[in-house]
Amino acid sequence: MQSELKLRIASGIVLAAVALGATWAGGLAFQFLSVAIGLLVYYEWSTITKLAEGDFQGNAFGWLSQIVIAVLVLFDYIHLSLPVLAAFSVLAGLWVLIRNTSWWLPGGIVYAGLTAVSLAAIRGADYLGLVAMLFVFAVVWGTDIFAYFTGRAIGGPKLAPAISPGKTWSGALGGTICGVLAGVAVFMAHFSLQDFRIPIIALVLSVSSQIGDLFESFIKRRFGVKDSSHLIPGHGGVMDRVDGLIFACVAALVLVLAQILSAGGRAVAFGSVLLGL
Structure with a gap:
């Protein structure tokens, strides 16, 4: 178990480094x-x-x-x-x-x-796109990490026992709170927070991330598999790692498109729209 945990941590560090490096490079x-x-x-x-x-x-x-x-x-x-x-x-x-x-x-x-x-x-290709992507990462990763630790520490009623028996309502709530705080922290590191728009967006992305996690669990349970693949040592597959990120990014995309359409379809950078800048 100890060697498996070390492998999982090492793989996680490599994955985070690749993701953040590519995000920075754009x-x-x-x-x-x-x-x-x-x-x-x-x-x-x-x-x-x-x-x-x-x-x-x-x-x-x-x-x-x-x-x-x-x-x-x-x-x-x-x-x-x-x-x-x-x-x-x-x-x-x-x-x-x-x-x-x-x-x-x-x-x-x-x-x-x-x-x-x-x-x-x-x-995208600009600075606002970089901040927007880091904002999404912070929300998703904050949600995922703290949902795990909060659920383990507090326990309580199960969130969706038929789909994912390990998830609890306490973990979902704790993950959501921390995900929102992490997203707001990333935003405030670059801009001043002037209204509740950013926390609300972070809340939507955090909830979407957890829905994405449950959706992938449903698919795996439906077809009787434990991991989506064995491509990532100690982690399973790519879907196992990005299930929440996928739903959060799609939710962000929907929010941006809705705002663009409401503004008459004017072409703008996605990152600036998402962040309200």
């Missing part, structure tokens, strides 16, 4: 990270749900969709990636209806595709 480095995470998420999703076994052609189409999204992100056509992803998702849905195959195919296309797109869109 540009192509972070776009590569976003694309890599998205492709690995689709690989694990398709493996868990056995898409290739039940629908080889459909799964090949799923891979094609992720490759196209990856190219768009890498060549900085992020504004085109969402409509293209929507088109692939609709086509996958039609394929399922016509061939009577698994709805896990369009689900995987959306889940993995939004992972790459939302990460790249939030980081």
Whole structure:
């Protein structure tokens, strides 16, 4: 157990260093990270749900969709990636209806595709994108870490025993509080806090992060697997590590798009909109 814990800690440090290094560098480095995470998420999703076994052609189409999204992100056509992803998702849905195959195919296309797109869109290429991404990381990591320790220390009623027996309401509440505080701390390290908008956004992202964690637990329980893969020593798979981050980033993307649409669709940097700057 001790050696496994050391391996887990060492892997966690390496993962955090890679994520923060790419975030600091921005540009192509972070776009590569976003694309890599998205492709690995689709690989694990398709493996868990056995898409290739039940629908080889459909799964090949799923891979094609992720490759196209990856190219768009890498060549900085992020504004085109969402409509293209929507088109692939609709086509996958039609394929399922016509061939009577698994709805896990369009689900995987959306889940993995939004992972790459939302990460790249939030980081962007400017300073505000850097702060916005660090803000999201702080909320998600603060939520995840303190939910674990608060739940262990206090215990109490289970949050969703049928999906994830280890999670408690005390852990969820403690993680949310600490996630919000961590996000606010990152924001205040760069700007002055003038209203409650940032804490509210942090609250939405923290709750979304925990929903994402439960969603991945549901998928693994549905297909009887313990880890999404064995790609990361001591941690399992990529989905095991980014499940909360995916939902938080998608929630941030939705918030930003809603604000852009309410402002008449004017093209602006995602990071500045998310932070209200």
